[in-house]
Amino acid sequence: MGESMIRKQQMERRTQQILHTALKLFCEKGIEDTSVEEIAKAAGVGPATIYRYFETKAQLAISAGIAYWQKVAGKYLESLSQIAYQKLSGLQQMECIFHIFSEIFQEELLFLKFLQEFDIFVQRYHISKERLGEYEEYILNLKPYMTNALEKGLRDGSLAFSYTADEIYFSVTHTLISLMQKLSLNGHILSSDERVGLALQVEIAGNLLLKGLAAKE
Numbered sequence: 001m002g003e004s005m006i007r008k009q010q011m012e013r014r015t016q017q018i019l020h021t022a023l024k025l026f027c028e029k030g031i032e033d034t035s036v037e038e039i040a041k042a043a044g045v046g047p048a049t050i051y052r053y054f055e056t057k058a059q060l061a062i063s064a065g066i067a068y069w070q071k072v073a074g075k076y077l078e079s080l081s082q083i084a085y086q087k088l089s090g091l092q093q094m095e096c097i098f099h100i101f102s103e104i105f106q107e108e109l110l111f112l113k114f115l116q117e118f119d120i121f122v123q124r125y126h127i128s129k130e131r132l133g134e135y136e137e138y139i140l141n142l143k144p145y146m147t148n149a150l151e152k153g154l155r156d157g158s159l160a161f162s163y164t165a166d167e168i169y170f171s172v173t174h175t176l177i178s179l180m181q182k183l184s185l186n187g188h189i190l191s192s193d194e195r196v197g198l199a200l201q202v203e204i205a206g207n208l209l210l211k212g213l214a215a216k217e
Contacts, residue, residue: 069138090153
């Protein structure tokens with residue numbers, strides 16, 4: 001193995017080490033309240049090393065967000081590529097997709113809290129859409145699965161709607177993710193919040209949305 005290849009692998013390991021540490025601290029303390037110095041100390045490197053890999057804290061936060069989306073997408077979207085899934089009707093495929101949202105809410109609360117923190121960070125520091133391009137690509141990983149299921153549902157008669165598949169995708173995902181973020185952060189503020197389980201609320205919202213898309217018998 002050549003020297004350049006070894007150096008490249010070392011840099012990749014160091015990058016992943018920094019990202020893993022940054023994500024852990026961002027989730028624990030929030031992006032705003034986590035300094036580069038803290039990340040460097042926890043990662044066992046100097047602040048200058050972090051700035052060698054990431055020019056700014058904003059770039060580090062964006063890269064951490066991309067890594068988190070990659071991890072979650074890889075974990076939950078794999079089932080949507082299975083042969084058994086491909087044989088389902090459009091309605092059944094949408095049921096699988098909504099189930100994934102429920103799973104993410106139950107298993108990935110830190111991820112949802114990070115998304116909320118990241119949104120606040122982006123707005124506060126006026127990070128441009130151009131800088132968020134790669135981050136956005138990973139957010140849209142689910143889009144082809146949902147739009148394909150919606151279009152299949154129209155063809156096989158299991159779904160009925162007058163909007164475009166894109167319009168439904170963005171409306172549904174914004175609705176569910178916003179609800180999931182809200183509940184993950186502020187789901188236990190009032191005593192009345194305890195009346196309905198948080199996971200059940202996400203499930204009910206998904207079922208109502210799905211019912212609105214299903215063809216009437």
